[in-house]
Amino acid sequence: MKIKRMLVEELNQRITANINFNDSLNVITGSNGSGKTTFLKACWYLYSGNIGNAIEEIYFRRMEIETDQLTLNVQCSDPSSEDPKYIVSIQPKTNFRFQPKELMESLDTPLEGTWDEIKDRLWRYRFITALNHDSLFFPTFRRVEGGFLLGNKNNKIVRGKRAGLISDETIDDELTKALKAASSALTEFDNKFVCSMSTADVEKLVADTKARMDSKQREEYELLAEKISTSIRQWQATGGADATGAEYLRGILGNVTAVEKERDHIVEPMRSLNYEISQYFPNRTIEINKLKLGDGRNNIAATSLSAGEKQLFSVTTQPGFRQPY
16 A cells, blocks of 8 residues: 555644655654644544544544545534534545445445534445555554563563463553553554554564464475376376476476465565664674574574664564565
8 A cells, every 4th residue: 555645734723735655765854743743643544444533533624645546535614613514535546455336336425414424424434445455554663661561570471471371461561451452443454553562572473474474385385296296197197108298397397486486475574674684783683583683693682682773673573574474
């Protein structure tokens, strides 16, 4: 999913702008209180399908976001009124991945009315927007290390968790649970909202992703073995004639080449992460769940990184592992 453009009118009573986004890096700057966070919040709420949150939490007269999939427009008749009227509309730009006929037909006519009149019908727009976008919203570099809050019990609990003796619910302190609940409430399908990131979260992300990669590769090689076996049996059934042997060998080679290509696709996120780590952490190799990332001479455990390094490691790891395997 790519954001192409964001238009706002009277955002926070002061910002009116029509901003075109670059395909790669975009930098938003401004003094404290100038509205940077509100602008990012508006973007997130719209493209993730949290349209109701945008209406309830943000002061605006009009917001319109254009992505590579659709254009979503939300208008407010009078933001200073106690009961303004809203108009919500979606214009598809391409065929959606998810487009049930009934929901698509409901988009032909914009949704209009006061908040009480539209809130129970807004789910259609929420579903269409959220299900056809995928994104990661990581609004802060701040981290909360659960172990820091657990004091002297940390070592015992972490050892117990790694041994499979203690569940996540047992380990999580109240603040961690609250942050996870907030992330879950704001996450819409494949649009993930990350409130905070701890070393344990990164370790789990890396371990789970590596496990999925390994499982997918095993499946591919099992299918390859079956195809090779089938080809050999078919060749034998023909009497093993030389004329057909070359044909079957070419077929086997094609299957092997296809699996190798798929394998490269599966491990690409890990390869890319390894490259990024080598760039951001020169001369270091970071160890996490017995996996070594980077190409430096000095090995260091992920838990031993400084606070700033942990932040960088978290922000580097999350986006790279967002692809399905």
